[in-house]
Amino acid sequence: MKYIDEFQDPELARRLLDDIHATVTRPWALMEVCGGQTHSIIRHGIDQLLPPEVELIHGPGCPVCVTPLEVIDKALEIASRPGVIFCSFGDMLRVPGTGRDLFQVRGEGGDVRVVYSPLDALRIARQNPDREVVFFGIGFETTAPPNAMTVHQARKLGIQNFSMLVSHVRVPPAIEAIMSSPSCRVQGFLAAGHVCSVMGVEEYPELAERFRVPIVVTGFEPLDILEGVRRAVRQLERGEHTVDNAYARAVRPEGNPAARAMLEDVFEVTDRPWRGIGVIPDSGWRLSPKYRDHDAEHRFSVGGIRTEEPAECRSGEVLQGLLKPHECEAFGTLCTPRTPLGATMVSSEGACAAYYLYRRLDVPAAAAREASPVV
Amino acid sequence: MSDITDLPAPALDVEGWTCPAPLRDRPRVVMGHGGGGVLSAELVQQIFAPSFGGEVLAQLGDAAVVSLGGARLAFSTDSYVVRPLFFPGGSIGDLAVNGTVNDLAMSGARAAWLSCGFILEEGVELDVVRRVSEALGAAARTAGVEVVTGDTKVVESGHGDGVYINTAGIGLVPAGVDLRPQRVVPGDVVIVSGEVGVHGVAVMSVREGLEFGVEIRSDCAALGGLVDAMLAVTPDLHVLRDPTRGGLAAALNEIAQASGTGVVVQERDVPVPPAVANACAILGLDPWYIANEGKLVAFVPREHADAVLEAMRAHPLGKDSVVIGEAVQAHAGMVVARTGLGGTRVVDLPIGEQLPRIC
Numbered sequence: 111m112k113y114i115d116e117f118q119d120p121e122l123a124r125r126l127l128d129d130i131h132a133t134v135t136r137p138w139a140l141m142e143v144c145g146g147q148t149h150s151i152i153r154h155g156i157d158q159l160l161p162p163e164v165e166l167i168h169g170p171g172c173p174v175c176v177t178p179l180e181v182i183d184k185a186l187e188i189a190s191r192p193g194v195i196f197c198s199f200g201d202m203l204r205v206p207g208t209g210r211d212l213f214q215v216r217g218e219g220g221d222v223r224v225v226y227s228p229l230d231a232l233r234i235a236r237q238n239p240d241r242e243v244v245f246f247g248i249g250f251e252t253t254a255p256p257n258a259m260t261v262h263q264a265r266k267l268g269i270q271n272f273s274m275l276v277s278h279v280r281v282p283p284a285i286e287a288i289m290s291s292p293s294c295r296v297q298g299f300l301a302a303g304h305v306c307s308v309m310g311v312e313e314y315p316e317l318a319e320r321f322r323v324p325i326v327v328t329g330f331e332p333l334d335i336l337e338g339v340r341r342a343v344r345q346l347e348r349g350e351h352t353v354d355n356a357y358a359r360a361v362r363p364e365g366n367p368a369a370r371a372m373l374e375d376v377f378e379v380t381d382r383p384w385r386g387i388g389v390i391p392d393s394g395w396r397l398s399p400k401y402r403d404h405d406a407e408h409r410f411s412v413g414g415i416r417t418e419e420p421a422e423c424r425s426g427e428v429l430q431g432l433l434k435p436h437e438c439e440a441f442g443t444l445c446t447p448r449t450p451l452g453a454t455m456v457s458s459e460g461a462c463a464a465y466y467l468y469r470r471l472d473v474p475a476a477a478a479r480e481a482s483p484v485v
Numbered sequence: 486m487s488d489i490t491d492l493p494a495p496a497l498d499v500e501g502w503t504c505p506a507p508l509r510d511r512p513r514v515v516m517g518h519g520g521g522g523v524l525s526a527e528l529v530q531q532i533f534a535p536s537f538g539g540e541v542l543a544q545l546g547d548a549a550v551v552s553l554g555g556a557r558l559a560f561s562t563d564s565y566v567v568r569p570l571f572f573p574g575g576s577i578g579d580l581a582v583n584g585t586v587n588d589l590a591m592s593g594a595r596a597a598w599l600s601c602g603f604i605l606e607e608g609v610e611l612d613v614v615r616r617v618s619e620a621l622g623a624a625a626r627t628a629g630v631e632v633v634t635g636d637t638k639v640v641e642s643g644h645g646d647g648v649y650i651n652t653a654g655i656g657l658v659p660a661g662v663d664l665r666p667q668r669v670v671p672g673d674v675v676i677v678s679g680e681v682g683v684h685g686v687a688v689m690s691v692r693e694g695l696e697f698g699v700e701i702r703s704d705c706a707a708l709g710g711l712v713d714a715m716l717a718v719t720p721d722l723h724v725l726r727d728p729t730r731g732g733l734a735a736a737l738n739e740i741a742q743a744s745g746t747g748v749v750v751q752e753r754d755v756p757v758p759p760a761v762a763n764a765c766a767i768l769g770l771d772p773w774y775i776a777n778e779g780k781l782v783a784f785v786p787r788e789h790a791d792a793v794l795e796a797m798r799a800h801p802l803g804k805d806s807v808v809i810g811e812a813v814q815a816h817a818g819m820v821v822a823r824t825g826l827g828g829t830r831v832v833d834l835p836i837g838e839q840l841p842r843i844c
Binding site for chain 2: 118120123152153154155156157158159199200201203204213214216217218224226332448457466467468469
């Protein structure tokens with residue numbers, strides 16, 4: 111994996127930046143859809159190096175951030191039940207539901223385990239036939255295929271004590287929702303490379319044409335992001351709006367047919383609420399009727415949980431690019447990664463958390479208010 | 486599934502978007518309280534320190550420096566609860582010696598004596614206890630410290646991970662040595678004694694059954710000899726820290742906050758071995774926050790930095806020592822990294838434990 115260094119090469123980065131600076135003639139607003147890209151942009155200081163005319167708007171592509179509050183509450187309820195082993199990827203443990211998170215449930219005696227793959231949860235189910243094992247299946251098109259494969263395996267192997275709490279979301283409907291908003295300022299998209307490595311790019315030409323925006327499939331290393339920005343700016347300056355694959359080393363136009371076939375078999379498309387955004391039609395996946403036996407929501411009868419969210423957070427405006435994280439009055443005071451008011455402060459891929467972690471110099475007043483104690 | 490082109494545009498009511506109330510207080514202990522970050526600090530500052538009181542404790546160093554009979558003693562204790570008990574490059578026995586010896590070394594003291602308390606779980610094999618003890622004894626001999634007192638307790642099956650160990654140590658602080666973050670001044674040079682993130686990834690790879698293509702071995706080692714070599718150049722080092730829980734980032738933040746100076750680190754100068762960088766990239770972790778068990782961070786007066794660095798590189802445990810940054814007047818109490826591309830970012834204290842990311 112030595113190649114990672116090559117995609118962080120300062121000399122090559124300088125050349126790309128020079129090209130962007132030479133190309134841009136007026137202000138442009140680009141949205142990087144994926145939280146992984148947001149994290150990389152802020153962590154490497156890429157936004158500070160771009161010309162002031164190029165504004166990066168941080169999109170809603172953090173799977174942790176956009177998982178609806180009521181789904182978190184369902185997870186907390188299931189994880190609290192006796193006899194349940196609740197398995198999750200690590201960063202979901204810190205996401206606050208109503209008054210609690212999964213860490214809290216574990217502290218209260220719940221058996222909550224961090225796993226690195228849904229197949230780990232399946233293995234735990236086989237090792238504990240007298241316990242109900244539930245995996246928290248969230249994320250975009252990137253994490254959906256292995257989760258689908260795991261449910262498929264559970265059914266194939268007849269592992270009855272395994273189920274999945276599913277809250278998967280899809281990127282293209284979110285792009286459509288953002289572009290359809292009257293207040294939308296986005297003029298071009300950096301599409302999430304890893305999503306496209308699964309799904310391909312065939313959903314994007316129609317969006318690029320209908321909304322007249324360039325969509326550049328972009329990777330995650332600094333040079334990938336700069337190349338994505340360079341190509342998007344070049345298109346905008348020329349008045350073009352096509353789909354361009356700047357991440358060809360990972361993305362084929364057709365994506366990964368085997369993964370797509372697995373998704374087709376195990377999931378069905380559904381409307382899905384996004385935390386901080388609202389319901390976006392056809393933007394999610396749920397288990398198809400064929401796999402309903404492994405649907406934790408059905409098995410534990412938590413479908414009726416409905417959660418009202420108090421209106422204290424402006425993350426919706428942040429996700430729309432109408433507000434920079436540090437322009438929110440709660441940023442760094444009421445709202446920090448430790449006490450997140452909203453989804454975008456929860457995960458390190460959320461725009462607010464990335465700003466808080468890496469950009470507090472830009473907002474020293476907030477930093478001073480949140481001085482950490484020393485041990 | 487409806488055809489996307491037939492759908493009416495969803496009316497996104499920006500003003501109406503909402504988010505949950507925050508999780509402000511935790512009524513129970515969570516794992517993050519032991520992670521060496523903000524939660525750990527608050528536990529100590531809000532519960533333990535007020536209960537115990539005392540000026541020495543209030544300094545909250547890794548070791549307390551106290552005077553007794555005209556001598557300055559460094560005194561420290563630490564508990565070891567690592568899983569698994571044996572990992573590439575070491576064991577809980579090695580950690581139990583080296584961790585406490587290093588806490589003493591960071592105050593300039595050579596550890597003289599250790600106490601050793603074992604908490605054993607009912608059912609653990611005696612052979613395991615024997616192997617841990619032998620490792621602990623060997624590590625003590627290597628570090629030049631003697632285990633002079635101890636204790637054993639057994640807890641019921643299911644109430645421990647086989648073996649927990651607590652060690653406490655005492656050592657003499659040499660005359661003229663005063664290592665405290667409060668002595669740091671702008672202009673001090675920041676040196677790290679080698680590659681960071683190795684121990685945490687080594688343990689994680691075994692504990693979680695993760696394969697990273699190459700074996701990553703813990704850097705677990707006793708640093709007393711390296712510190713002696715540095716003090717032989719000048720007793721006027723300002724502060725030393727062994728960046729264990731919370732890693733390099735936590736150590737730098739603690740020093741910045743306690744000294745009231747800013748710290749600037751050149752990201753590209755911080756040595757991270759490729760295997761650790763790759764493992765962290767896969768898991769979405771930051772190597773600067775990963776525990777080390779055989780490294781130190783030194784803040785050295787600029788006029789002594791070259792000589793101290795040379796002495797460190799001449800020692801086997803410091804051969805990869807590098808300058809990674811400096812203390813500055815600006816952004817007091819904060820650590821800022823200059824990124825490889827030329828940008829900047831704040832390097833914060835971790836909140837609790839780092840969590841592997843979803844994607």
